Amino acid sequence: MNLLIDQWIPVRPLESGGAVKISLRELLCGEGKWELCLPRDDMELAAMQLLICITQALFTPKDGKELMIRIARPITVEEYESSIRNFADWFCVDHPKQPFMQVRGVAAKDPTPMDKLLAGVTGATNSCFVNQAGLADGLCGGCAAIVLFNQASCAPSFGGGFKAGLRGSAPITTLAQGDHLRRTVWLNVLHEEELILNFPWHRDTAPQKPTWIEPLKAGETIPAQRIGVVRGLLWQPAHIELLPPVAAEICSCCGCRTDKAYVAFNKAKFSYTVSGTWPHPHSPRIMTSKKGEIEEKFASFTTSAPAWTQLSRFVVQQQIDKTNTDGQQPAEVITQARKILPPQLQKLHLLIGGYRNNQASVLERRHEVFTLNHGWDKHSGVIGELVSLGRSYRDALYKAVFVFVNGVKDVKGAGVKINQAAEAQFYRRSEPTIEETLARIDFADPAPELAIMRASLKSIATDLFNEATRPYLNDPQLIKTLAVARRTLFKHLNNLEPQMNTGGDNGTAKIP
Numbered sequence: 206m207n208l209l210i211d212q213w214i215p216v217r218p219l220e221s222g223g224a225v226k227i228s229l230r231e232l233l234c235g236e237g238k239w240e241l242c243l244p245r246d247d248m249e250l251a252a253m254q255l256l257i258c259i260t261q262a263l264f265t266p267k268d269g270k271e272l273m274i275r276i277a278r279p280i281t282v283e284e285y286e287s288s289i290r291n292f293a294d295w296f297c298v299d300h301p302k303q304p305f306m307q308v309r310g311v312a313a314k315d316p317t318p319m320d321k322l323l324a325g326v327t328g329a330t331n332s333c334f335v336n337q338a339g340l341a342d343g344l345c346g347g348c349a350a351i352v353l354f355n356q357a358s359c360a361p362s363f364g365g366g367f368k369a370g371l372r373g374s375a376p377i378t379t380l381a382q383g384d385h386l387r388r389t390v391w392l393n394v395l396h397e398e399e400l401i402l403n404f405p406w407h408r409d410t411a412p413q414k415p416t417w418i419e420p421l422k423a424g425e426t427i428p429a430q431r432i433g434v435v436r437g438l439l440w441q442p443a444h445i446e447l448l449p450p451v452a453a454e455i456c457s458c459c460g461c462r463t464d465k466a467y468v469a470f471n472k473a474k475f476s477y478t479v480s481g482t483w484p485h486p487h488s489p490r491i492m493t494s495k496k497g498e499i500e501e502k503f504a505s506f507t508t509s510a511p512a513w514t515q516l517s518r519f520v521v522q523q524q525i526d527k528t529n530t531d532g533q534q535p536a537e538v539i540t541q542a543r544k545i546l547p548p549q550l551q552k553l554h555l556l557i558g559g560y561r562n563n564q565a566s567v568l569e570r571r572h573e574v575f576t577l578n579h580g581w582d583k584h585s586g587v588i589g590e591l592v593s594l595g596r597s598y599r600d601a602l603y604k605a606v607f608v609f610v611n612g613v614k615d616v617k618g619a620g621v622k623i624n625q626a627a628e629a630q631f632y633r634r635s636e637p638t639i640e641e642t643l644a645r646i647d648f649a650d651p652a653p654e655l656a657i658m659r660a661s662l663k664s665i666a667t668d669l670f671n672e673a674t675r676p677y678l679n680d681p682q683l684i685k686t687l688a689v690a691r692r693t694l695f696k697h698l699n700n701l702e703p704q705m706n707t708g709g710d711n712g713t714a715k716i717p
């Protein structure tokens with residue numbers, strides 16, 4: 206199964222119609238408008254990234270002008286064929302010597318079932334609720350390539366000494382989404398000049414081959430600045446070998462017909478060190494200054510807070526300087542989108558995905574698309590203001606419920622743990638408000654839309670406070686507690702009104 210030649214991309218037509226498989230050539234050279242079609246959104250995101258990485262590796266446009274032509278229309282079959290000519294044997298899942306993202310001859314005591322390659326199917330406490338049964342029973346070659354790539358690049362390692370990908374265990378991926386699959390792929394391919402800005406060592410490292418063609422050496426230390434674009438995008442941190450496929454009829458993942466399916470693989474620990482951070486172009490990074498040293502890492506979902514609470518770091522660059530001890534760098538593909546998109550495309554559909562993990566265990570999958578109205582690229586401060594306002598309403602509710610639960614001074618607390626639930630409810634109910642505000646706001650004149658958002662979030666916070674405390678209304682011992690907590694809520698909500706912003710905090714409650 207060759208990813209450059211065979212039909213392996215599971216898609217459905219955007220208009221209407223059932224799932225089919227197309228080849229990369231049909232995707233890049235055809236007029237068809239497709240969307241990916243897999244049973245899990247993280248698998249679709251992995252398939253998307255794999256397509257972007259292959260296209261970046263083999264079809265890098267020379268400048269922004271050429272990239273715009275690629276975004277606008279398909280490439281010709283001749284262009285396709287001449288670009289893949291020298292690379293066909295890099296992308297065979299079942300190559301006898303150098304199979305895609307694998308190593309031949311991996312020695313393992315026992316084979317590992319395929320479900321270990323599908324992040325979060327086993328091991329997580331909630332896995333039976335979010336996966337259909339039998340998802341990993343037997344995978345076609347295309348799905349096998351997608352899960353190999355996902356495990357290597359986006360998911361936590363197998364644990365127990367296995368290394369994670371170049372972005373760490375569970376990076377957030379942010380991409381610009383186009384109106385159909387081909388356009389999304391090109392929107393996230395960096396043109397040559399942008400590539401050199403992001404990877405100043407690009408020209409020197411361009412001849413490098415992927416890790417399964419030129420293997421890493423055990424124990425070696427590799428400076429991140431010596432890893433080329435293709436090698437880094439398709440980095441395989443572990444030693445993995447799919448066992449020979451067995452006869453099959455249907456792929457348990459994409460549901461398409463297949464005459465053979467992969468059911469198990471061998472894995473072996475393999476150790477090396479990458480020094481420094483490789484600037485992966487699909488992920489935002491955060492920088493912290495500690496004792497004069499700048500530490501850099503990829504943004505991740507470390508709490509249950511929704512993606513919008515981190516929106517600022519996904520789209521706004523911030524340098525470390527006298528006023529900021531933390532810095533943030535959006536994914537290079539988003540930075541490029543900001544520079545090249547023509548006015549009619551400047552509404553950004555920001556695709557955000559990733560896992561929340563505890564070491565090798567996946568706790569949660571995230572997948573969201575935010576639409577940012579025209580002007581997001583020129584008025585980035587507004588995004589920070591909007592996010593901070595959203596978080597402040599969450600804080601107001603949380604502080605008030607905290608007072609109700611824990612009491613203050615001589616006022617007894619209710620002693621029931623309801624603040625976490627109230628916070629989770631706030632995030633759930635406020636999400637549509639935040640999404641609509643981002644999609645509608647006039648970034649040059651944000652005040653009217655922010656006022657509507659304030660009113661909506663205020664009413665959500667008030668409703669949730671009432672719902673959380675209602676069961677205790679008739680408890681005579683808590684009447685005073687409830688009154689103090691309600692006062693705390695109104696004080697914090699009032700502080701968020703624009704004209705009241707100068708009002709100080711008189712310290713009704715101390716929150717950890």
Ligand SMILES: [Zn+2]
Pocket residue numbers: 344345346347348349456457458459460461
């Ligand atoms: Zn499949």
